Amino acid sequence: MEAELDLPDGDLARLRFAVSPLWEVATSFRLLRAGRPHPAHRPWVEQVRPRVAAAGLERLAELVPADGYVPDFLNPAPPGPDPALAEELAAVRSAPVERIRRTLGALRAHRDGRRAAHPEDEIRLRQVIRAAEARGLPTGRAPRARVC
Template identity: 60%
Template sequence: MRTELAFSTADLAQTRFAVSPLWEVATAYRTLAAGTVNPAHRRWADQVRPRVAAAGLDRGMLSALIPPGSYLADFLTPLAGSPFPTLESELAAVVATTEEELDLQLAFLARDRPLPPSVRILRDDPAEGLDRVAAELRAFWDLALAPYWARIRRVLEADVFHRARTAAEHGPAAVLNDLHAAVSWDEDTLRLVKRQCGLNPRMETGAGLVLVPSVFAWPGVMTWSVPPYAPQLCYPARGSGTLWEMPKSAPSEALSVVLGRSRAALLAELETPASTTDLAARTGLSAAAVSQHLTALRDAGFVTAHRAGRSVLYARTEVSDTLLT
């Protein structure tokens, strides 16, 4: 694999951004699997790791397909067809992976370490194996990312907005040269410093480049190069380090008057996603009262509900964050 890519001004003109749920799944999974978690994500990891372990996702097929520190199977992060692909559309692309692509990527994975028995079904019965992979991806999303997605997506969208403004003020070349210390571009070549980030020759890939911000990609960049498609480059999004640092919000008197003290207090407690039982213990309200208030807040668009195993986690929406801060 190459660390340089022929990159003309025509390719620059076809460079675009995408906010990808499955890229976030892949980078978040790798973050949890790492021996040492980036301190910026420790609060998130402490909440999520027990759920992931209880579901067996730390030792399932994803553990083989997303090994720490090396190549991860490219079919897990399909090329985004739009700036904001849905999880459903990306999972459909995973399930549609061809046997040829699957065999090639499994062989690439096996170069670093023998493939465990858990992924043999991908060779023995690709259709069934891909369905199981998609189920694990969805389960990890539900447990580790869905309750936090509104907050994560705000950071990713802010990064894209910043890059777009940079392109408008200084030209698109400035965007590539400001992505990461490992990435540079000079008229006809895109260069990557890190050797683990490989790219196929331009004659094998599609034109342009898809840039994918990720809050979990730090400290490096990751590449996706699957002929004949345009390559992807996943890079750390600006503001990722402060993602979980939202100060605890106290409801204002005015907000309490509008929503009622109990509902305003529940919103303030949802600094991080929590269950009805957790909120009842924190606020002193009965579980039945908390459930009733949360139902009303969800119907009004102030909270969202996400199943995590046997529990349901409630999370604030962007509207709620704005009201509180």
């Protein structure tokens, strides 16, 4: 199977391949929340699930759903190819409040079934629609009334 990605220079410059301990934590937490884990994972799940409950980490379930969108501030871009968990946790703790609010809003919308895409996609879409409307291009939306 062959795949080809055509990326703009800016996106290509931001592309990184790294091992992320924090992403491993998030995906492991998702596995713990699975109703019926795969038989290969069942012994691990049975061993770890009580430990997570004893540690009081159930509230993490509110931020890391069993599937779908995970708030971006919980998955910061690793600072290098092999970051330490402590480095990634420090990045989460220092995440800008506005980014946290924006991505939690996207998570809420995803849960409500209104929006499943990345939160920046919605912002970009609004910008494109405004630019098209400003040029008089059809957008499929009813024209806005102008207040003078």
